[in-house]
Amino acid sequence: MLRRRIGGPSGPEVSALCLGTLPFGSTVDERTSFAILDRFVEAGGNLIDTSNNYVFWLPGSTGDESETTVGRWLADRHLREEVVISTKFGGRPTVPGSGLETAEGLSAPVVRKAAQESLRRLGTDRIDLYWSHIEDRTVSLEExxxxxxxxxxxxxxxxxxxxxxxxWRVEQARAVAQVNGWASYSCVQQRYSYLQPRFDVALPEASHVHVTPEVLDYVGSEPDLTLMAYSTLLFGAYTRDDKPLSAAYDHPGTAPRLAVLREVASELDATPSQVVLAWLLHGTPPVIPIAGVSSVGQLDELLAAVDLRLEPEQRERLDRA
Structure with missing residues (x-):
């Protein structure tokens, strides 16, 4: 699989497609989760994304499920040195049954405790890529x-x-780190897909922050910054009638972009989802999409996107629509 280096020239080399494991151990059972992980690695993938709060919002879940499932797979397959583990902290509720209003935040004690707990659940002694999952302006960047x-x-x-x-907040943090000689944020993760939402209408997922032209310009101008994108396939809305787009996508620009997307997919004998991923993978700046699936069949479809190449004219049409 195509490889990219994250976090600058000294960062790890990772697969251009990242496997998102949000539903593993909850709506996707352990056996299926293991099969998906096996297939991903077999296909050359090595970047696996999880979080310490997936999926606390489902009835009966705690937020341990995804990390614990990935950890059991790592222990069973003995593949720790073959993969790059990405996980997050800061968005785990401190009150069982509550939401992000009680999120743990980004204080120094939370940083230490959350990392220790993630390391335990994952069964490893290191986290290769560690994310501050949400903002917390009650705590100083220095802390x-x-x-x-x-x-x-x-x-x-x-x-x-x-x-x-x-x-702007990432840049502030990077400036603080530079002044103090500390390790700095070198990866940015935001929501991003081919269809663009209205920015005057809130996304249903209130915690999501969407990529803007400013973010693309910022990442493209900083050689050590890598952009990763989640919700890249809009929860299946590109291909499934039972997964409608939210109100944020109800604007005059959506229909023309969908039309061109389907035209290009037909020309390439590809699916719309594959074209969306190829558009992200080979754009400027290139993006590492986080792809979430619930079956090996779905994963195989998305893996094919890594080798899909858009002709310059096709990319221009997609961008212009």
């Missing part, structure tokens, strides 16, 4: 980054990332 730098210095964490942070 959060100082605690994260300590984890890096101790060898428990490799690369640092900021998820759901606006570009």
């Amino acid at each position: 959060t980054l100082g605690a994260l730098n300590a984890l890096v210095s101790e060898g428990h964490v490799g690369v640092l990332g900021a998820s759901n942070h606006p570009a």
